[in-house]
Amino acid sequence: MIEPVKLEYKIRGSDFINAGEASSGTKKALNRLGVSPAAVKRAAIAMYEAEINAVIHADGGEAEVFIYSDHVIIRIIDQGPGIPDVSLAMQEGWSTAPDIAREMGFGAGMGLPNIKKHSDDMSIETEIGKGTTVTITVRFQV
Amino acid sequence: MAKLHSVRLNEDKCVGCTNCIKKCPTEAIRVRDGKARIAEERCIDCGECIKVCPHHAKSAEMDTLDALKPYRYTIALAAPSLYAQFGTPATRPMVLAALLNIGFDDVYEVAIGAEVVTKGTCDYLPLARSSSRLPLISSACPAVVRVIQEKYPGLIDNLVPFDSPMEVTAELARRDALARTNLKPQEIGIFFISPCPAKRTAVTNPIGNRLTQVDGVLAIAEVYPQILAKLEKMNPDQVVEFEQRILADATGVGWGASGGEAMGLQTEKYLVVDGIHNVIDILEEIENERLRDIEFIEANSCMGGCIGGPLTVANRFSAKSRMNRYIQEALVFEAEHQDSVYKPDRDVIRPWTEMPQANNALTLDPDIFKALEKYEQMEKITHHLPGLDCGACGAPDCAALAEDIVRGLAVESDCIFKLKERIRSVAAQMSELEFEMNRHTKPAEGEQEHGHT
Numbered sequence: 001m002i003e004p005v006k007l008e009y010k011i012r013g014s015d016f017i018n019a020g021e022a023s024s025g026t027k028k029a030l031n032r033l034g035v036s037p038a039a040v041k042r043a044a045i046a047m048y049e050a051e052i053n054a055v056i057h058a059d060g061g062e063a064e065v066f067i068y069s070d071h072v073i074i075r076i077i078d079q080g081p082g083i084p085d086v087s088l089a090m091q092e093g094w095s096t097a098p099d100i101a102r103e104m105g106f107g108a109g110m111g112l113p114n115i116k117k118h119s120d121d122m123s124i125e126t127e128i129g130k131g132t133t134v135t136i137t138v139r140f141q142v
Numbered sequence: 143m144a145k146l147h148s149v150r151l152n153e154d155k156c157v158g159c160t161n162c163i164k165k166c167p168t169e170a171i172r173v174r175d176g177k178a179r180i181a182e183e184r185c186i187d188c189g190e191c192i193k194v195c196p197h198h199a200k201s202a203e204m205d206t207l208d209a210l211k212p213y214r215y216t217i218a219l220a221a222p223s224l225y226a227q228f229g230t231p232a233t234r235p236m237v238l239a240a241l242l243n244i245g246f247d248d249v250y251e252v253a254i255g256a257e258v259v260t261k262g263t264c265d266y267l268p269l270a271r272s273s274s275r276l277p278l279i280s281s282a283c284p285a286v287v288r289v290i291q292e293k294y295p296g297l298i299d300n301l302v303p304f305d306s307p308m309e310v311t312a313e314l315a316r317r318d319a320l321a322r323t324n325l326k327p328q329e330i331g332i333f334f335i336s337p338c339p340a341k342r343t344a345v346t347n348p349i350g351n352r353l354t355q356v357d358g359v360l361a362i363a364e365v366y367p368q369i370l371a372k373l374e375k376m377n378p379d380q381v382v383e384f385e386q387r388i389l390a391d392a393t394g395v396g397w398g399a400s401g402g403e404a405m406g407l408q409t410e411k412y413l414v415v416d417g418i419h420n421v422i423d424i425l426e427e428i429e430n431e432r433l434r435d436i437e438f439i440e441a442n443s444c445m446g447g448c449i450g451g452p453l454t455v456a457n458r459f460s461a462k463s464r465m466n467r468y469i470q471e472a473l474v475f476e477a478e479h480q481d482s483v484y485k486p487d488r489d490v491i492r493p494w495t496e497m498p499q500a501n502n503a504l505t506l507d508p509d510i511f512k513a514l515e516k517y518e519q520m521e522k523i524t525h526h527l528p529g530l531d532c533g534a535c536g537a538p539d540c541a542a543l544a545e546d547i548v549r550g551l552a553v554e555s556d557c558i559f560k561l562k563e564r565i566r567s568v569a570a571q572m573s574e575l576e577f578e579m580n581r582h583t584k585p586a587e588g589e590q591e592h593g594h595t
Contacts, residue, residue, distance in 0.1 A: 005517050024426060033513040034505035041296035041429055048430045069510045
């Protein structure tokens with residue numbers, strides 16, 4: 001089994017200027033690797049949403065990306081407040097984003113549902129006061 | 143095989159500087175052996191390198207007026223941006239008459255095709271809405287279509303799937319000419335007067351359809367002096383004659399500058415972006431689904447739209463001011479001459495028969511396992527390079543050099559800092575060896591003295 005390509009990024013909290021760098025870097029890598037445009041798009045959208053969540057809610061965190069020959073695993077790790085009720089947070093339109101984020105067009109409550117929509121597998125590990133890890137899997141062939 | 147791009151390098155003028163490699167949006171240029179080389183498969187013909195080269199070493203391979211010779215009947219298609227090259231007292235009928243006088247048998251306004259495409263796009267919007275192809279992205283700028291094929295292939299389905307105003311106008315012109323003359327289609331030559339090289343490539347390699355109706359593409363800059371000369375000796379009767387012809391309305395004329403295409407659409411939810419680097423930023427936003435409220439994107443590779451094209455003559459800002467005047471005049475003309483304004487004919491819209499394909503020029507290897515390996519290597523090399531992105535190696539930045547090394551097109555010592563490091567270490571080794579050598583060959587002091595006695 002060939003080792004996956006591993007990419008790592010720092011995500012800075014409340015930094016809306018550079019938000020999205022991790023997902024855009026990952027997208028570039030997937031394009032270079034010849035992954036199908038549809039899969040690249042799904043991975044990029046799912047990762048972008050998770051990355052923005054870490055920027056808005058958790059004062060940043062890290063992104064780890066493992067690219068295999070047929071799928072990619074994206075992990076967004078933060079040490080933020082945690083999600084009290086995951087099933088509630090998975091509902092479209094539900095949001096706890098601060099006003100400033102909403103004014104910038106973020107935090108419409110589409111984040112987690114959108115990640116789920118664009119990924120083949122998604123899991124959330126969260127602990128109140130400790131942080132949240134969102135793990136996203138996107139397969140390259142449908 | 144038809145050439146994939148129309149931007150060319152003049153080797154004699156190229157001094158091998160870093161201006162073009164830095165500006166190219168697809169990293170298609172490398173300086174090798176002191177000269178810039180354009181990677182055919184990556185060039186999107188945006189013309190940024192033509193604009194930025196201080197030595198004018200980049201040019202576009204375009205047709206000349208000689209290309210008219212084989213045809214019995216020739217028609218010029220005037221891009222809306224052509225008008226904006228000429229200031230007062232020139233009017234649209236005057237520019238069209240002057241263009242005719244330089245040696246064509248007829249002239250057509252591409253603004254007419256633009257109106258057809260505007261109408262088609264309006265009609266297509268509801269379908270795009272229901273098939274989740276929003277935002278629609280204008281396909282009129284070939285450089286934008288090509289950058290999507292290369293960097294954002296996931297957005298190909300968002301393109302407006304119709305031929306450009308140039309093709310639509312050419313189709314109309316050929317139809318009319320066939321009806322009016324007894325000539326065969328191949329005896330009629332149709333020439334687009336273009337602000338950019340990308341339009342020529344769109345003729346040598348048509349987008350969305352295998353066949354083009356255009357027989358040649360001439361740069362605005364090529365015909366500019368002739369038109370100017372004809373404008374100076376304009377016959378007033380001829381101008382009157384042109385004023386009585388069917389003219390395009392303001393919607394079509396407006397396409398010459400950024401914002402003109404969106405202006406004619408029946409949606410307020412549009413976004414206008416110009417300049418290829420800005421276009422790329424917006425495409426990134428679309429791909430991240432960050433533009434959910436937008437239904438239409440007008441994207442122009444050149445700043446200011448077509449009036450900012452690399453093969454235009456007038457300064458873009460003065461052209462913009464003139465464009466506004468031509469639009470105002472068109473509005474007045476429309477109000478006064480309702481029956482001599484062109485009414486878009488729906489049946490001339492030319493839907494694409496084959497969607498543009500993804501261009502995988504950026505892919506490291508067709509085999510994903512090899513690509514992964516190369517990517518890993520590339521990351522390592524990038525990490526190892528100084529990260530100054532100086533361009534002295536001939537690649538636009540350190541990451542691009544790392545890519546070239548992995549592709550086997552460059553070596554690490556192409557980096558002058560790496561080369562210096564190597565020279566330094568070789569020099570250190572040399573002096574070490576010299577010391578060793580002296581120690582072994584030179585006799586010790588005492589022995590030497592002993593030897594002399």
